[in-house]
Structure formats: C-alpha cells, structure tokens
Amino acid sequence: MTTRRTVFFVSDRTGITAEALGLSLLTQFTGFDFKKRTLSFIDSEEKAHSAAEQVRHASEKDGVAALIFSTQITDEYRDILIESGGVMFDFFESFISKMEQTLGTESSHAAGRSHGIDRDSNYSGRIHSINFALNNDDGATTKYYEEADIILTGVSRSGKTPTCLFLALQYGILAANYPLIEEDLNTHKLPEILRNHKEKLFGLSINPVRLHKIRSERRGNSRYASLDQCQREVRRAEEIYHSNKVRFVDTSQVSIEEIATIILDKTGLKRRY
Amino acid sequence: MTTRRTVFFVSDRTGITAEALGLSLLTQFTGFDFKKRTLSFIDSEEKAHSAAEQVRHASEKDGVAALIFSTQITDEYRDILIESGGVMFDFFESFISKMEQTLGTESSHAAGRSHGIDRDSNYSGRIHSINFALNNDDGATTKYYEEADIILTGVSRSGKTPTCLFLALQYGILAANYPLIEEDLNTHKLPEILRNHKEKLFGLSINPVRLHKIRSERRGNSRYASLDQCQREVRRAEEIYHSNKVRFVDTSQVSIEEIATIILDKTGLKRRY
Numbered sequence: 001m002t003t004r005r006t007v008f009f010v011s012d013r014t015g016i017t018a019e020a021l022g023l024s025l026l027t028q029f030t031g032f033d034f035k036k037r038t039l040s041f042i043d044s045e046e047k048a049h050s051a052a053e054q055v056r057h058a059s060e061k062d063g064v065a066a067l068i069f070s071t072q073i074t075d076e077y078r079d080i081l082i083e084s085g086g087v088m089f090d091f092f093e094s095f096i097s098k099m100e101q102t103l104g105t106e107s108s109h110a111a112g113r114s115h116g117i118d119r120d121s122n123y124s125g126r127i128h129s130i131n132f133a134l135n136n137d138d139g140a141t142t143k144y145y146e147e148a149d150i151i152l153t154g155v156s157r158s159g160k161t162p163t164c165l166f167l168a169l170q171y172g173i174l175a176a177n178y179p180l181i182e183e184d185l186n187t188h189k190l191p192e193i194l195r196n197h198k199e200k201l202f203g204l205s206i207n208p209v210r211l212h213k214i215r216s217e218r219r220g221n222s223r224y225a226s227l228d229q230c231q232r233e234v235r236r237a238e239e240i241y242h243s244n245k246v247r248f249v250d251t252s253q254v255s256i257e258e259i260a261t262i263i264l265d266k267t268g269l270k271r272r273y
Numbered sequence: 274m275t276t277r278r279t280v281f282f283v284s285d286r287t288g289i290t291a292e293a294l295g296l297s298l299l300t301q302f303t304g305f306d307f308k309k310r311t312l313s314f315i316d317s318e319e320k321a322h323s324a325a326e327q328v329r330h331a332s333e334k335d336g337v338a339a340l341i342f343s344t345q346i347t348d349e350y351r352d353i354l355i356e357s358g359g360v361m362f363d364f365f366e367s368f369i370s371k372m373e374q375t376l377g378t379e380s381s382h383a384a385g386r387s388h389g390i391d392r393d394s395n396y397s398g399r400i401h402s403i404n405f406a407l408n409n410d411d412g413a414t415t416k417y418y419e420e421a422d423i424i425l426t427g428v429s430r431s432g433k434t435p436t437c438l439f440l441a442l443q444y445g446i447l448a449a450n451y452p453l454i455e456e457d458l459n460t461h462k463l464p465e466i467l468r469n470h471k472e473k474l475f476g477l478s479i480n481p482v483r484l485h486k487i488r489s490e491r492r493g494n495s496r497y498a499s500l501d502q503c504q505r506e507v508r509r510a511e512e513i514y515h516s517n518k519v520r521f522v523d524t525s526q527v528s529i530e531e532i533a534t535i536i537l538d539k540t541g542l543k544r545r546y
Contacts, residue, residue, distance in 0.1 A: 005376070014534035016443070017293040024290055024344065025368055028380035038544070040534045067375060071297065087375045095298055095362050102340060102360045103278070107301035123528065124490065130435050134407075162403050165438055169529070170289070217397065255396065256442070261287035261313045271311070 002033040006058035006066040010051055010081060012073055015040040021091055022069030048077035052084035059085055073109060122172075122273055129168035129175075129272070136176035137161055142193045145176060149269055151197055152177040154204030155185075155233045156224075157214045159251040159259055163204070166260045172272030185236040190244045202263055203241040203248030208234045210252045275306040279331035279339040283324055283354060285346055288313040294364055295342030321350035325357035332358055346382060395445075395546055402441035402448075402545070409449035410434055415466045418449060422542060424470055425450040427477030428458075428506045429497075430487045432524040432532055436477070439533045445545030446537075458509040463517045475536050476514040476521030481507045483525045 007026065009018040015038045026034055037058070039051045058066045068086040072078045082088050096107050136144055138161065145151060150173060152160045160177035167173040184191050194201055208231040215225035223229055241248045249262050263269070280299065282291040288311045299307055310331070312324045331339045341359040345351045355361050369380050409417055411434065418424060423446060425433045433450035440446040457464050467474055481504040488498035496502055514521045522535050537544065 014530050016530055016534070017290075017297055020290040020293055021344070021364055025365070025372060028346075028369065028382065029372065029376055029378060030381060031378070032376065038537075040538050065375070067372075071294070073301075087371075089368050089371065091294055091364075092298070094367055096301065098360075098362065099298060099302065099340075102338070103302055103305065105302065105304070108303060109301065124487070126529065127432075127435055127487075130438065134434070159400075161407070162400055162442070165403065166442060169435070169439060169442065214397070214400075256399065257287050257289055261289065264311075265313045 002031055003064075004033045004035060004062055005064065006035045006037065006062055008051070008055055008058075008066055008068045008070075008086065009036070009038040010042055010068055010070040010072055011040055012043045012077070013041065013071070015071070018069045018071045018091060022089070025069075025089075042072060042077060043074075045077065045080070048080040052080050052086075055081065055084035055086040075109075125172050125272060126169065129172045130165065132174045132176070133161075133164040133168040137164065139178040142176075142178065145193070145197050145200070147174060148176040148197075148200055149174045149272075150176070150202055150263065150267065151194065151200045152202050152204060152263075153180055153194060153246075154248075154251075155180050155206070155211070155230075155237050157211060157218070158204040158206045158237075159256070160204055162256045163251075163259045163263070166256050167263070170257075170260065171264070173269065180233075180237050180240070182233070185233055185240070188236065188239065188243075190240055190246070195244075198244065198246070201246050202267060203237065203246045204259070205234060205238055205241070205248050205250045207250070207252035275304055276337075277306045277308060277335055278337065279308045279310065279328075279335055281324070281328055281331075281339060281341045281343075281359065282309070282311040283315055283341055283343040283345055284313055285316045285350070286314065286344070288344070291342045291344045291364060295362070298342075298362075315345060315350060315354075316347075318350065318353070321353040325353050328354065328357035328359040348382075398445050398545060399442065402445045403438065405447045405449070406434075406437040406441040410437065412451040415449075415451065418466070418470050418473070420447060421449040421470075421473055422447045422545075423449070423475055423536065423540065424467065424473045425475050425477060425536075426453055426467060426519075427521075427524075428453050428479070428484070428503075428510050430484060430491070431477040431479045431510075432529070433477060435529045436524075436532045436536070439529050440536070443530075443533065444537070446542065453506075453510050453513070455506070458506055458513070461509065461512065461516075463513055463519070468517075471517065471519070474519050475540060476510065476519045477532070478507060478511055478514070478521050478523050480523065480525035 009015045009022050011018050042048055042051050055066050066086045068081060068088045071091045073092055100107055154160050156179055164175035164177050167175040211230040212227040219225050247266055251259050282288045282295050284291050315321055315324050328339050339359045341361045344364045346365055373380055427433050429452055437448035437450050440448040484503040485500040492498050520539055524532050
C-alpha cells in the first residue's frame with residue numbers, strides 16, 4: 001500500500017527549477033503516492049496566503065503535512081508559506097547565506113531576476129536557434145550547414161528532431177539534422193553533403209526492437225516499421241558511422257535531455273546561453 | 274571592476290537541474306565575472322577525480338576557491354569533489370536527510386533515477402507532443418484541434434511556435450497554433466475555425482515596437498516589419514481578443530518558459546508529465 005503525500009512546488013516565477021530539483025529528490029523515495037501541485041508566480045501577499053491555504057487544506061485532507069519545495073525569494077511570502085504547517089524545503093534560502101559568505105558580499109534578494117538578465121539577446125538568440133532547427137529539420141535544406149553548430153544524423157525516428165529542438169531551446173545551439181534514408185544506407189557510404197561537414201556530424205542510433213515499436217505506433221504493419229527493416233537500417237547506419245569515424249550515441253534508454261547533454265559532453269560544444 | 278570566480282555545475286546525470294538552480298542563485302550576486310563550466314555524467318571514480326582536478330586548477334588560476342553546484346548523488350564521488358577545495362553547494366544532500374525524516378523512511382540513494390522512471394511512456398508521450406506541435410504549427414492544419422489541449426493564436430512573430438514547442442517538450446502538452454494574418458484581422462472577427470474551439474484558445478500579444486524590432490531582423494524595410502503595420506496588427510488582434518473574451522498574455526518582457534507557465538497558470542491546464 002502506498003502512502004499519499006501532497007507536494008507543492010512554489011515559486012515567484014515559473015516554478016520550473018523547484019519542480020526539477022523537487023522531482024529529482026522525490027525519485028529517491030519509493031512507496032509513496034505523491035500528489036504534485038505547482039504554484040507559479042506567487043509574487044504578492046495575497047497569492048502567498050492563497051498558496052498557504054492550499055498547503056493547509058492538502059495537509060488536512062492527507063492527515064499529514066504536505067511538502068513544499070520552494071524557490072521563493074521574498075522573505076515575507078516565504079514566512080507566510082512556512083506558517084501553513086507544510087514541511088518547507090527551501091531551495092533558495094538554504095544556500096544564499098553560504099554564497100554570501102563565499103563571495104564576501106550580500107545578495108540582492110531581488111525576486112524574478114533569474115530571467116531578467118539579458119532577456120532581449122537571450123530571447124532573440126533562442127528564437128533564432130529554434131527557427132534554425134525547424135528550417136534545417138530532416139534534411140529539408142542543407143544550404144545553411146556552414147552556420148550550424150552541429151548536424152545530427154540517423155535513421156527515421158531515432159530522435160533527431162526532438163534532440164535538435166531541445167539543443168535549441170535549452171542551450172541556444174544551432175542544430176540541423178539529416179535523415180539516413182534507405183537509398184543512403186544502401187550505398188554503404190556517408191551522403192556526400194555530410195562528408196563535407198564531418199567535424200560537425202553526430203550520429204544517433206537506437207535499439208532495433210525499440211525502433212520497431214516506435215515506428216509501429218506511427219505506421220503499424222508497414223515494411224517501414226517491420227523489425228527486419230529496422231534491424232537492417234540500424235546495422236547499416238552504425239556501419240557507416242564506424243567506417244567514417246562518426247561519433248554516435250544510442251538513444252534507446254535515455255531521455256531527450258540526456259541525448260542532448262551527451263552530445264555536448266562528447267563534442268565539447270559550448271552552450272550559447 | 275568585476276571579480277572572476279569559476280563556477281562548476283556537477284551531476285551524475287545531465288546537470289540541467291544543477292545549472293537551473295545554480296544560475297538562479299548566481300543572479301542574486303552582482304559585480305562578479307562568473308566563469309561557468311558544466312560537468313555532466315560524473316558517474317565513475319575516474320570522472321570524479323578528473324572533475325576535482327578541474328576545480329583545483331580553476332581555483333589556483335583564479336587565486337580563490339571555485340564554487341561547486343552539485344546534484345551528485347553518490348557519496349563517494351561527492352567526497353572526491355569536496356577534497357578539491359572548491360566550495361560545495363550540495364543540492365542533493367542538503368535536503369535528503371530532512372526528506373527522510375519527513376517521510377519516515379530511508380532514501381534509495383540510487384543515482385540516475387531522475388530520468389529512469391517510466392521512461393518509455395514519458396519518452397513516447399513527449400515525442401508525440403513535439404510532433405503534434407510541429408504538425409499543427411502556424412495553422413498548417415486545423416483538423417486535429419479536437420485532440421489539442423490548447424490552441425495559441427496571435428500575429429506573426431508573437432511567440433506562438435516556441436511556446437508550443439516548450440509546452441510540448443517540458444509538459445507533454447498538445448499545443449497547436451493558428452496565426453492571425455492580415456485577412457483575419459481586417460474582418461475584425463475571430464476566424465471561424467477558432468470560434469469552434471474558444472475554450473481551448475489562448476492569445477499572445479506583444480508590444481508593437483518590440484514586434485517591429487523582431488520582424489525587422491527577419492525582413493528589414495518591409496511593409497510587414499514597419500512599425501505602422503505592427504501597431505495596426507497588434508491593436509486589431511487585441512480588439513478581437515477583447516470582443517471574444519479570449520484570454521491573452523503580453524509576451525514582450527517574458528521568457529519562453531514564463532509564457533508557457535503563465536498559460537498553464539491562467540488556464541488551469543494540467544501538465545501531462
């Protein structure tokens with residue numbers, strides 16, 4: 001039997017950081033039914049009181065105190081949350097004193113700064129990166145490969161598009177991708193356009209059984225989705241990577257975030273933001 | 274004059290969480306030139322020693338201890354990092370004891386769990402959401418609007434595409450978007466296809482001067498990018514939102530993450546993951 005506990009992620013901004021660290025901590029505890037609620041933009045006394053009320057209500061309903069994962073910066077609103085009786089995990093205050101000591105200066109304690117700095121250039125740059133990924137998706141065009149930071153390649157459904165989009169959104173990287181289609185694979189050679197950009201090239205591979213499963217969801221009972229076809233395509237793609245010394249990663253067991261970060265790690269490619 | 278300090282984000286996985294919280298904390302301190310290095314996948318003794326060596330080297334070069342923001346789960350590797358002499362901000366260990374007390378159980382202390390759970394359904398679901406956003410971008414088709422969780426609308430370059438992609442990637446939400454083009458705006462009416470889905474509709478607006486700037490980067494000196502045109506389009510779009518009671522948000526001063534989270538906050542739309 002699992003125990004139900006309500007968990008709140010509270011922030012004066014989006015709550016994305018509180019969610020990320022909180023969820024990571026929660027995965028360390030099994031046997032619980034964690035009911036998760038995100039309270040974003042808690043940036044006024046009224047909203048802080050409303051958030052505290054929700055914590056109080058959930059704790060009563062569960063019969064045990066709710067957990068609060070907070071990146072709330074404003075002391076006043078934090079105090080209101082603590083009065084709710086929830087158990088506070090303060091992702092901000094826990095570190096700020098030690099940071100003040102380490103850096104030998106006081107923190108500005110300014111709410112909402114996390115996205116405030118350099119917003120203009122960051123925003124334009126990321127939009128540019130996203131548009132680049134969209135315009136250079138799936139080999140749609142190859143004429144901007146000079147501008148690309150990286151060019152992903154791999155068979156259909158190996159994870160190229162989501163990885164490019166994540167690289168763009170999270171890191172502002174200019175990521176293009178080029179599909180290895182059957183005609184390419186049958187030549188046993190790297191397509192010529194990719195041969196000219198080998199230093200930017202990174203391959204994706206995938207377990208053929210998993211690929212078969214993914215393709216079947218899209219087009220069941222097709223030759224495209226058949227296990228035989230998936231096995232042949234993956235084998236030939238990996239042969240091409242090996243014979244051309246193209247670095248590659250197996251995407252079968254990892255998340256989109258992990259694929260993207262592995263690529264940064266292995267290539268030494270710098271985050272633009 | 275700014276003081277240089279090197280900051281390391283260290284993780285046994287991607288380091289994305291360590292970066293998010295660490296960067297947020299750093300924005301509270303001005304007057305420093307923070308040199309940032311992310312060390313991902315520090316999941317062996319050898320890699321931990323190599324990471325510690327980099328911390329030692331940076332501290333010597335700066336003449337002052339580097340900062341380490343860590344979500345490292347394995348005690349042994351954490352200890353190796355601490356021996357480097359860097360100042361450790363431990364985003365994991367700082368909370369895990371209090372969580373064990375609160376939940377009345379021991380943590381599993383298992384590395385790499387954060388992305389391990391339910392990976393298959395999460396991955397497939399997110400890929401589906403990303404493909405949905407791509408296939409239903411910019412009004413390309415409207416026939417899947419029944420399936421959509423949300424339909425964004427707004428003038429060209431108001432932020433629809435990146436917001437839809439972020440909603441898909443981060444939250445697994447099925448987000449379509451439909452552009453308000455000049456022909457639509459001239460009718461002073463909500464396009465008919467959107468009238469049928471008003472409950473799913475969310476508008477984006479933008480400061481006309483900012484829109485003029487964004488459009489000029491793309492097509493300078495065009496009628497499309499002219500301030501006059503931008504002012505007229507934004508005014509008419511907002512008139513349409515008001516007369517049809519379409520909720521909307523001004524995207525001018527906020528990040529993509531914030532636009533997406535504001536939409537969740539205002540609509541009560543549930544995250545799928």
